[in-house]
Amino acid sequence: MQYSFRLAELLGHVPDPRKRPGTIKAIVEYTGLDRHQVAALLKNEVKYIPLKALSRLCDFLIEHGHATADQLPGALFAVEPENFWELLARRRRLEMCVGVRKDVSAEAPDISFVVASDSVLLGEILNGVTTLGGTAKLRKSDGNMSMLTSDSLPHPETLKQSLVWSPGQADESEVTRRAKLVYNEFSESKGDKALIGIGSTKSNPVVEIVLSRAFNCDPFETQDDVASASERAIPFFMRYRDKDPHPASCVAGVNLSKQDTKLESGLYYENETGKWVRFGSDDPKEEVAFVFYVHRESQGRLEMALGGFSGRATRLLARALATRAKDFWPPVYEMQGIQVGGFLIQFNLPSGKKDTDILRTDLVANMEVTRIPKQTFEKRLERGVRGR
Numbered sequence: 001m002q003y004s005f006r007l008a009e010l011l012g013h014v015p016d017p018r019k020r021p022g023t024i025k026a027i028v029e030y031t032g033l034d035r036h037q038v039a040a041l042l043k044n045e046v047k048y049i050p051l052k053a054l055s056r057l058c059d060f061l062i063e064h065g066h067a068t069a070d071q072l073p074g075a076l077f078a079v080e081p082e083n084f085w086e087l088l089a090r091r092r093r094l095e096m097c098v099g100v101r102k103d104v105s106a107e108a109p110d111i112s113f114v115v116a117s118d119s120v121l122l123g124e125i126l127n128g129v130t131t132l133g134g135t136a137k138l139r140k141s142d143g144n145m146s147m148l149t150s151d152s153l154p155h156p157e158t159l160k161q162s163l164v165w166s167p168g169q170a171d172e173s174e175v176t177r178r179a180k181l182v183y184n185e186f187s188e189s190k191g192d193k194a195l196i197g198i199g200s201t202k203s204n205p206v207v208e209i210v211l212s213r214a215f216n217c218d219p220f221e222t223q224d225d226v227a228s229a230s231e232r233a234i235p236f237f238m239r240y241r242d243k244d245p246h247p248a249s250c251v252a253g254v255n256l257s258k259q260d261t262k263l264e265s266g267l268y269y270e271n272e273t274g275k276w277v278r279f280g281s282d283d284p285k286e287e288v289a290f291v292f293y294v295h296r297e298s299q300g301r302l303e304m305a306l307g308g309f310s311g312r313a314t315r316l317l318a319r320a321l322a323t324r325a326k327d328f329w330p331p332v333y334e335m336q337g338i339q340v341g342g343f344l345i346q347f348n349l350p351s352g353k354k355d356t357d358i359l360r361t362d363l364v365a366n367m368e369v370t371r372i373p374k375q376t377f378e379k380r381l382e383r384g385v386r387g388r
Contacts, residue, residue: 003077004337005049007057008042009192009300010066010075030063031056044298044337078192078300084329085133086154087295091194091302094129094156095186096122099166099204114163117314118199120361121307122161124318125196130155133325156194162186166203167247175247176220179205183213192300199307199314200238200290201249207305212250214294214303214340215380222248224255229276231257235376236269236290236342237276238309267309269344272373279344279370280309287313287347287365289320291328295339316347316363327369333377340381342372 007013013023027038033053040046041057058072067075081087088094098118103111128134132153162182165175183206186195197207205220212219217233226232238252242265246254255261256268256276267279267288280288289308295301308314320327331339347365357363 004080004297005041005044005046006076006078006192006298006300008044008298009078010061011042012190013042013299026064027057027060030060033057042298080297083133084325085128085135087293087302087329088125088129088194088196088304089132089154089156090192091156091300092191093158093160093189093193094196095160095162095194096125096196096198097162097164097182097204097206098122098198099169100163101166101169101203112169115199115203115311115314116358117308117311117318118203120315121198121318121321124321125198126159128321128325133322162206164204164206166199167201167205168245172247175205179209182206183209194302194304197303197305200309201247201252202238202240202244203307205247207307208247208249208251210294210303210305211292214292215250217250219250220248221250222253223250224253224257226257227259229256229260229270230274232270233380235372235380236267236292236344238267239263239265241265267344269370269372270376272375274376280346283348285349285351287316287349289313289317289345289347291317291341291343291345293331293339293341295331295341296337297339298337312357312363313347315361316365316367317345318361319363320345320347320367324367324369327367332371333374333381335381338381340377342377344370344372346370 011023024035024038024042027033028035031053033056037046041049054073057076061067061072062069081090098114100112100114103113164179164182167175169175186193195210197204197210199207201208208219211234215233223232234251236251237256240246240252240254254263256263260276264278264282267290268276269279270276280286287308287310289306291306293302293304306317308317328341328343331341333340346368349363349365
């Protein structure tokens with residue numbers, strides 16, 4: 001069992017200098033600690049802390065109204081997850097966001113719907129969080145297998161669902177306004193929290209914001225015109241199908257760069273040699289999906305985006321979470337209290353698409369998970385995740 005130091009979470013501290021006026025200075029002046037030590041404590045980088053320093057930090061938190069005496073020092077420490085489902089289950093507040101589409105043929109203008117595959121994926125996430133992927137009923141205790149009680153099982157105290165317009169289902173300004181509202185409300189909420197954007201940027205604009213914030217680039221702005229693909233802010237890319245809606249996106253489009261304009265539809269990523277390669281093929285038996293998350297340990301904040309390139313791929317991803325969640329752990333990149341996971345999943349079905357496939361949630365397919373190389377994150381996160 002490992003613990004993280006949650007000083008930043010209690011203070012509402014974020015690395016962005018515009019949002020942390022005088023935080024470090026105030027702690028240094030009150031506690032007498034070294035400025036570099038305080039900065040390291042805020043990043044969860046310190047391996048140990050003297051009791052005297054811990055006592056002064058507690059005094060500071062109490063005097064400034066960040067915690068009460070009976071909450072400390074316990075509130076400064078949190079158990080870190082040891083697997084994918086714990087990563088979600090240990091959040092106090094879990095918010096899941098899906099895109100909504102209108103029924104243009106309906107007489108009532110307020111009739112709308114969530115795509116079936118997104119609903120299946122959302123249901124599997126709820127199942128995994130509440131049962132720890134089916135393993136919650138048993139645990140090792142003193143060498144014996146015993147039942148977990150509801151008190152000992154990690155689980156969110158608050159579950160929330162958010163709805164946003166899918167691109168093309170409302171005016172572009174309303175689509176982005178609603179997505180930014182949902183994201184900003186999540187960001188401003190207090191305490192340990194997680195936001196999960198379900199679906200790709202084609203169906204859920206919150207996914208666009210999650211990815212843009214992770215890599216410090218502008219959401220809803222195309223990068224199709226960068227000079228070379230290596231300049232893209234995000235190390236993976238969704239090439240729209242010609243028949244898809246083409247909302248402006250930092251992670252999707254039709255060109256990798258000005259030089260790379262003749263692309264087949266699908267998912268692409270930058271490999272360990274710096275070359276961009278297509279993930280998957282046009283074989284009708286093949287589907288692809290992605291899972292991405294950023295866990296800021298010291299802030300108690302997790303953001304995740306996951307979905308398939310098609311509806312069938314999204315349903316296959318739901319089944320993959322149910323049976324192979326271990327493949328999405330550990331994170332690909334870890335540094336300065338930040339964990340980043342980036343995974344591409346290829347499914348190979350034994351047969352092609354059938355008319356009844358749309359109603360099936362138990363599709364069987366061979367599955368191969370590719371971890372997006374660590375080095376592709378390293379050269380971007382300095383101006384992205386680590387810079388926030």
